[in-house]
Amino acid sequence: MLSEDAMKHTVRILAAFVLTVLLAVAGCRQAPAPVPDVEARPVTSVPSTPTDAAWNDTPEHVAKMIPQDLVEPRLMTPSTAEVRVRALTDGKTVAFRLEWVDDTKSDLPGPAQMIDACAVQLPQRLEKEPPAPQMGEATKPVEVTYWRADWQATVNGRGDTIRDLYPNAAIDHYPFNAQSLTKGSPEQAEMAKRYAPARALGNARSGPRTTPVEDLAANGPGTLTSVPSRGSTGMGVYGKTGWSVVIVRTWPDGVASGQRTNVAFAVWQGSQREAGARKMRTGWIPLFTRGTP
Amino acid sequence: MARVYNWQLGREMSYWYPESRPQRQFAAVFDTNKCIACQTCTLACKTTWTSGKGQEYMLWNNVESKPYGSYPLTYDVKLLNMLEGQRWSGSKYTGQTIFESAPAGERVLGWRPEEQDYSYPNVGEDDCAGQVDHGALVTIPHMNWFFYLARICNHCTYPACLASCPRGSIYKRQEDGIVLVDQSRCRGYQECVRGCPYKKVFFNPMTGTSEKCIACYPKMEQGIQPQCFVNCIGKIRMAGYLSKPEQARPDNPIDYLVHVKKLALPLFPQYGLEPNVYYIPPIHAPLSFNEQLFGPGAGAAMKMYRTAATDMDLAGLLCLFGSSEMVMSKWRRQGEMVSGLDDKGAELVKVPLREPVHVRPGVDPKLQIIRTNCP
Numbered sequence: 035m036l037s038e039d040a041m042k043h044t045v046r047i048l049a050a051f052v053l054t055v056l057l058a059v060a061g062c063r064q065a066p067a068p069v070p071d072v073e074a075r076p077v078t079s080v081p082s083t084p085t086d087a088a089w090n091d092t093p094e095h096v097a098k099m100i101p102q103d104l105v106e107p108r109l110m111t112p113s114t115a116e117v118r119v120r121a122l123t124d125g126k127t128v129a130f131r132l133e134w135v136d137d138t139k140s141d142l143p144g145p146a147q148m149i150d151a152c153a154v155q156l157p158q159r160l161e162k163e164p165p166a167p168q169m170g171e172a173t174k175p176v177e178v179t180y181w182r183a184d185w186q187a188t189v190n191g192r193g194d195t196i197r198d199l200y201p202n203a204a205i206d207h208y209p210f211n212a213q214s215l216t217k218g219s220p221e222q223a224e225m226a227k228r229y230a231p232a233r234a235l236g237n238a239r240s241g242p243r244t245t246p247v248e249d250l251a252a253n254g255p256g257t258l259t260s261v262p263s264r265g266s267t268g269m270g271v272y273g274k275t276g277w278s279v280v281i282v283r284t285w286p287d288g289v290a291s292g293q294r295t296n297v298a299f300a301v302w303q304g305s306q307r308e309a310g311a312r313k314m315r316t317g318w319i320p321l322f323t324r325g326t327p
Numbered sequence: 328m329a330r331v332y333n334w335q336l337g338r339e340m341s342y343w344y345p346e347s348r349p350q351r352q353f354a355a356v357f358d359t360n361k362c363i364a365c366q367t368c369t370l371a372c373k374t375t376w377t378s379g380k381g382q383e384y385m386l387w388n389n390v391e392s393k394p395y396g397s398y399p400l401t402y403d404v405k406l407l408n409m410l411e412g413q414r415w416s417g418s419k420y421t422g423q424t425i426f427e428s429a430p431a432g433e434r435v436l437g438w439r440p441e442e443q444d445y446s447y448p449n450v451g452e453d454d455c456a457g458q459v460d461h462g463a464l465v466t467i468p469h470m471n472w473f474f475y476l477a478r479i480c481n482h483c484t485y486p487a488c489l490a491s492c493p494r495g496s497i498y499k500r501q502e503d504g505i506v507l508v509d510q511s512r513c514r515g516y517q518e519c520v521r522g523c524p525y526k527k528v529f530f531n532p533m534t535g536t537s538e539k540c541i542a543c544y545p546k547m548e549q550g551i552q553p554q555c556f557v558n559c560i561g562k563i564r565m566a567g568y569l570s571k572p573e574q575a576r577p578d579n580p581i582d583y584l585v586h587v588k589k590l591a592l593p594l595f596p597q598y599g600l601e602p603n604v605y606y607i608p609p610i611h612a613p614l615s616f617n618e619q620l621f622g623p624g625a626g627a628a629m630k631m632y633r634t635a636a637t638d639m640d641l642a643g644l645l646c647l648f649g650s651s652e653m654v655m656s657k658w659r660r661q662g663e664m665v666s667g668l669d670d671k672g673a674e675l676v677k678v679p680l681r682e683p684v685h686v687r688p689g690v691d692p693k694l695q696i697i698r699t700n701c702p
Contacts, residue, residue: 107432107433110431145384184535196381196383230381231538232531235510237513237536240535256494309516310518311516312516
């Protein structure tokens with residue numbers, strides 16, 4: 035038997051607990067229920083950051099991911115289980131926000147160092163039968179917009195020197211730093227190119243980057259090729275649980291309001307040594323918008 | 328995978344692409360017995376090709392002390408451990424190549440060195456294979472051994488880097504068999520770094536692409552040997568072109584050493600890449616070690632090299648090493664003189680088989696002083 039005082043004390047504790055729970059529930063915003071398709075809600079202007087309030091009321095599609103296991107090299111160990119996707123469109127452009135759990139930030143390139151990244155893929159043409167979801171096919175190309183964490187770091191201000199990657203690196207001399215070359219001169223830039231062949235050849239992969247995204251096209255595995263910019267932009271922020279990335283690109287040609295096309299996503303976790311074909315991907319997911327902004 | 332013929336294994340094997348040999352194949356012979364590890368080759372390459380940003384750690388050419396030296400760290404023993412059961416039946420390899428033992432989901436059996444593996448470019452330098460007891464006198468043959476192994480890209484007939492690249496960014500030139508990474512197409516997946524068993528492809532973190540030895544193709548196109556060859560102090564190297572075994576020409580110096588005499592042997596032929604840098608094995612290293620590195624022909628090659636001085640042709644050809652910066656497509660010996668010739672048969676260089684010997688008496692009779700060996 036409890037004494038009267040003990041009874042009162044217990045009741046007070048229970049009341050406080052119930053009140054706390056009620057307050058907590060009342061204070062929480064109800065997360066939108068996941069939706070089966072990717073619906074791009076119309077807005078007057080698409081957000082460029084993943085923290086923009088415009089995302090809060092946008093429906094979220096949770097896309098299950100599978101390892102790329104059709105062509106070698108395959109990803110044999112699954113990593114990212116799902117990517118949470120929200121989309122907004124102003125009728126001309128579409129912004130996707132991709133979020134996934136990643137407990138390691140990988141944005142430093144180097145030998146055996148892979149980079150966190152994600153990509154959005156759309157069919158190049160609206161057709162009854164979409165292309166193969168894995169990089170398209172010979173007669174049915176796909177468009178890809180690709181974001182990388184190391185490019186984001188460069189855009190955020192990381193320098194373009196080896197000491198920005200390895201702060202304690204010892205460097206004797208670079209030929210383009212010879213005293214005979216004026217610093218910052220076209221002659222010096224030309225000399226520097228000779229020692230960076232990929233940059234000299236205009237490889238879009240080879241930076242230094244002014245945007246963290248790249249526009250690409252493919253018509254089958256192994257055919258991914260950089261294309262002239264479609265004006266895509268992006269921004270990624272690494273938070274407590276992983277990455278939140280916005281990719282903004284043109285709304286797919288010929289897809290009217292209410293009409294459906296397809297979209298697919300891919301995620302690479304650098305800490306899992308994922309790059310290129312070693313990735314987690316989704317199949318095609320219906321993409322549509324209702325009405326125009 | 329396709330079935331291709333690998334003459335170094337004496338059998339067919341599996342490869343990612345069908346057999347497609349170039350019109351002629353860049354090849355080289357390195358005489359390990361003459362290398363003094365001065366690293367002049369390493370520096371010649373470094374200053375020519377890899378002194379840009381992101382290339383700081385790259386050594387397209389390196390020289391490592393065997394048995395302990397390796398760059399990147401343990402590149403050789405790591406894969407040898409992974410590639411179990413390297414069996415030869417005579418000159419036929421009955422074990423598995425790295426293509427045939429590729430795990431599920433992979434194109435080749437490979438591994439990717441970590442950053443730290445590139446941190447010790449000359450680990451094991453001059454370390455011999457065992458302890459020399461305190462107070463021991465040096466005897467001939469030496470009670471312990473080590474030797475220097477100079478390495479560049481092998482410009483393999485069946486490159487694992489090329490097979491590993493899912494984008495087809497690596498190609499083998501039809502005109503000379505030189506293997507190159509297309510810097511406009513590479514996207515830096517590092518699959519080639521993973522796949523190459525010799526670890527001669529390097530990732531450039533500043534450009535985000537992988538880079539490798541190009542066999543100084545702008546020089547080779549002009550009939551001039553690569554930088555690491557012409558700068559070699561020890562004159563251990565000769566660059567040229569190798570024919571298929573059945574088309575070997577004895578007047579081609581590389582064919583003569585590789586196919587006719589079988590003195591120069593491929594490095595780790597058991598991997599299955601048909602590498603095209605050939606080594607005259609070190610005659611003071613144990614046979615078992617040489618066989619692991621150079622295959623079952625190591626014993627006969629060591630024996631031949633020991634008596635090379637008695638073979639006028641062989642000794643003559645070895646005298647041509649380092650005698651000209653030009654590519655010697657042909658050679659001939661006439662008595663005591665050996666000549667290196669170009670494609671058209673024009674003489675590029677002529678060297679004596681034996682240098683004249685001058686003996687200076689220990690005492691200068693005119694000045695009545697004792698000479699010393701010091702300058």
